[in-house]
Amino acid sequence: MRNLIAFLLRYQGVMLFVLLEVVSLFLFVTNSTYQRAAFFNSSNAYLGVVLARRKEISDYFRLTDLNKQLLTENARLRQQLFPPDFAHREADSLPVGRDTLGHVIYRHLRPLGAVPGVGLLAQNAKPKPAAPRPDTLLLGGARLAAQDVAYPLVPARVINNSLRSVDNYLTLNVGAADGIEPGLGVLSAAGIVGRVKAVSAHYATVTSVLHSKSAVAAKIKRDGTFGSVKWPGDDFSHMLLDYIPRQNRLVRGDTVVTSGYNAVFPEGVFIGTVESFVKEPDKNFWTVTLRLGTDFSRLTYVYVVHNRPRAERDSLEASVVAPEPPTPKLVVPKHPPR
Amino acid sequence: MSVVGMLVRQLLRYGLYAGAYILLISQLSLFDRGWCFFYLGFLLFLPLGTPVAVQLLLGFAMGLTMDITYDTGGLHAAAAVLLAYLRPWVLRLLTPRDGYDAQDSVNVHQMGWQWFMVYLLLLVGLHHLAYFLLELGSFRHFGLTLTRILASIAFTSVAMLIVQLLFFPVRRGRG
Numbered sequence: 001m002r003n004l005i006a007f008l009l010r011y012q013g014v015m016l017f018v019l020l021e022v023v024s025l026f027l028f029v030t031n032s033t034y035q036r037a038a039f040f041n042s043s044n045a046y047l048g049v050v051l052a053r054r055k056e057i058s059d060y061f062r063l064t065d066l067n068k069q070l071l072t073e074n075a076r077l078r079q080q081l082f083p084p085d086f087a088h089r090e091a092d093s094l095p096v097g098r099d100t101l102g103h104v105i106y107r108h109l110r111p112l113g114a115v116p117g118v119g120l121l122a123q124n125a126k127p128k129p130a131a132p133r134p135d136t137l138l139l140g141g142a143r144l145a146a147q148d149v150a151y152p153l154v155p156a157r158v159i160n161n162s163l164r165s166v167d168n169y170l171t172l173n174v175g176a177a178d179g180i181e182p183g184l185g186v187l188s189a190a191g192i193v194g195r196v197k198a199v200s201a202h203y204a205t206v207t208s209v210l211h212s213k214s215a216v217a218a219k220i221k222r223d224g225t226f227g228s229v230k231w232p233g234d235d236f237s238h239m240l241l242d243y244i245p246r247q248n249r250l251v252r253g254d255t256v257v258t259s260g261y262n263a264v265f266p267e268g269v270f271i272g273t274v275e276s277f278v279k280e281p282d283k284n285f286w287t288v289t290l291r292l293g294t295d296f297s298r299l300t301y302v303y304v305v306h307n308r309p310r311a312e313r314d315s316l317e318a319s320v321v322a323p324e325p326p327t328p329k330l331v332v333p334k335h336p337p338r
Numbered sequence: 339m340s341v342v343g344m345l346v347r348q349l350l351r352y353g354l355y356a357g358a359y360i361l362l363i364s365q366l367s368l369f370d371r372g373w374c375f376f377y378l379g380f381l382l383f384l385p386l387g388t389p390v391a392v393q394l395l396l397g398f399a400m401g402l403t404m405d406i407t408y409d410t411g412g413l414h415a416a417a418a419v420l421l422a423y424l425r426p427w428v429l430r431l432l433t434p435r436d437g438y439d440a441q442d443s444v445n446v447h448q449m450g451w452q453w454f455m456v457y458l459l460l461l462v463g464l465h466h467l468a469y470f471l472l473e474l475g476s477f478r479h480f481g482l483t484l485t486r487i488l489a490s491i492a493f494t495s496v497a498m499l500i501v502q503l504l505f506f507p508v509r510r511g512r513g
Contacts, residue, residue: 013390017423020398024412024419027402028472031411047407054361162408164370166473169409205409234479 048159048203051171055159066300073189154178154304156186156204163236163296168208170194172302175202180304185264188302191293192216192271195264196304204304210236210296217261218271220244220254229256229271229290236296239272241288248286250277256290266305348384348396355380356400360407363497372489374497375465377404381422382461382498383444383506390426397422410473417469421461428460446502454502458495466490 008015059066156178160171174180176199186193186206194208209216209231216229218241227243241256254274260267272290280287355377363376381397401415408414429438432453446454466487474483 013394013423013426016391016394017419020394020419021416024398024401024405024416027405027412028410028416029412031409050360051407057361058365160407164367164373165408165410167410171409232479233474234482 048171048173048200051160052173052203055157065298069298069300152179152306154180156180156302156304158299158302159203161208161296161299163208163210166212166233168210168236168296169197170206170208170299170302172204172206172304173202174304175199175204177201180204183264185266185305186302187265187269187305188294188299190270190295192258192265192269193294193296193299193302208296209239216265216271217259218256219259220250220274221257221268222251222254223248226259226261227256227288237292238275239290239292241274241290242285244286244288246279246284246286250274250286250288252276351380351383352396352400356403359404364408368489368493371486372491372493374493375462375469375490376494376497378418378421378462378465378494379498379501381418381425382458383502384425386429386438386442386444390423393422393425394419413469413473416472417465420468421465424464425461428457432457445506446499447506447508458498459491462494462498463487463491466494 154174156172156174158170159173160169162168162170170186170193172180172186180196180199182196182198184196186196192209194206194211194214196204197207198205207214209229211231212233214231217226218229219226225244225248227241230240230242232238232240244250252274256271256274258265258267258269258271270293272292275289275291277286277288359374359376363374367373377400380400381393384393384396397418398415401418402412404410404414404418405412434449434453442448444454444457449457470483470487470490
């Protein structure tokens with residue numbers, strides 16, 4: 001016994017070292033699996049407050065930059081709001097619009113918004129609001145419902161952001177109290193951002209798409225070729241598009257959007273544009289480099305998006321695919337690339 | 339110095355190094371390639387006689403703080419524990435001819451430039467090597483990682499040197 005204690009004391013340093021290293025590496029390895037929520041993360045209540053405060057202070061020094069960002073976004077939104085003055089003009093010889101009863105609509109005879117075929121009574125009973133609030137929001141080129149009660153689109157503020165590690169994460173100032181749950185997608189006005197990894201009451205940790213194990217199901221908008229977007233780990237403004245067959249023709253500047261194959265992002269959200277592509281001799285697919293739409297270095301406001309059929313679709317896909325042996329036919333994969 | 343005074347002093351140092359790193363210094367980068375691992379100052383400048391076990395636990399605690407802040411799981415902790423384990427070895431390697439005095443501490447004014455630079459570069463280099471290779475998990479972008487390691491070593495070492503020159507006593511005595 002005495003020998004044992006002496007032994008333990010003699011080698012306490014080595015043993016403690018090994019123990020602590022094993023614990024750290026265990027935490028590290030379990031953390032870097034993309035889907036699993038880590039035990040410790042920055043969305044806990046105390047650290048969230050510290051990070052939010054830090055952001056407040058550092059924001060003060062880049063108010064100009066933030067204003068500029070918001071101004072450009074406002075300008076773009078206003079542009080959509082005020083259509084050019086010939087937008088409602090009707091062509092004189094081309095087919096004109098018809099209402100539900102088959103009558104030709106003469107818009108110039110009626111003020112915009114008056115309902116054809118409905119009497120004064122109905123109009124009085126249901127007065128229209130003066131300025132209708134927008135019911136969709138244009139995020140990364142895709143229209144998403146902004147005011148759906150069941151599936152809210154939650155605006156959030158990035159309070160912590162890393163972009164130069166191999167695995168990058170963000171922290172947002174929204175949490176379970178705002179209806180955020182792990183697994184939801186995160187978008188910015190310019191494109192995809194990531195996927196919620198863990199939430200606390202008021203903060204959420206997001207796995208950025210700049211992560212060594214991220215994979216986003218994508219398609220080329222021009223011809224609809226499906227692929228998968230990955231991050232090679234070196235540059236936060238570029239990603240790789242995989243699985244585009246070699247016989248396909250590619251064009252520089254092609255738009256790549258999400259395909260909606262994985263239930264995280266809705267379909268048609270902008271990812272980036274094709275910047276370069278090479279044919280490598282040992283591969284069946286093009287190696288395509290994308291320029292990301294989202295500028296992660298100045299990411300400030302993002303939106304957490306609910307993809308509505310998700311739970312239903314996941315369970316359906318699981319029930320369809322589970323009992324069968326894996327077949328090579330072309331179906332929506334059971335574990336779609338994330 | 340009493341034990342309680344010692345504990346309070348080390349706790350304050352812990353808070354200062356971690357706070358400065360999280361609030362300010364982690365946002366700086368050198369050419370987008372190098373970062374300043376400022377919190378390592380807490381481990382590097384611990385008293386010379388600190389028991390190995392205590393050093394290891396402090397390294398783990400400091401590393402885990404950073405891991406929780408930056409969502410890296412156990413990456414900072416693994417590298418910091420390695421640093422804490424290697425520190426006594428490096429100190430033994432660098433023992434002066436007549437051994438360490440009771441009043442000696444890791445201080446550039448007391449131990450001399452040569453001693454200090456070897457100590458600093460050796461430990462910081464090993465830490466960064468472990469950190470970045472562990473983060474990479476493979477040897478894919480080895481050139482990029484190597485430039486990251488070198489730039490970070492330069493940045494961290496210069497920062498540690500500045501801390502030494504600004505805040506550490508020139509004359510021996512306070513320890």
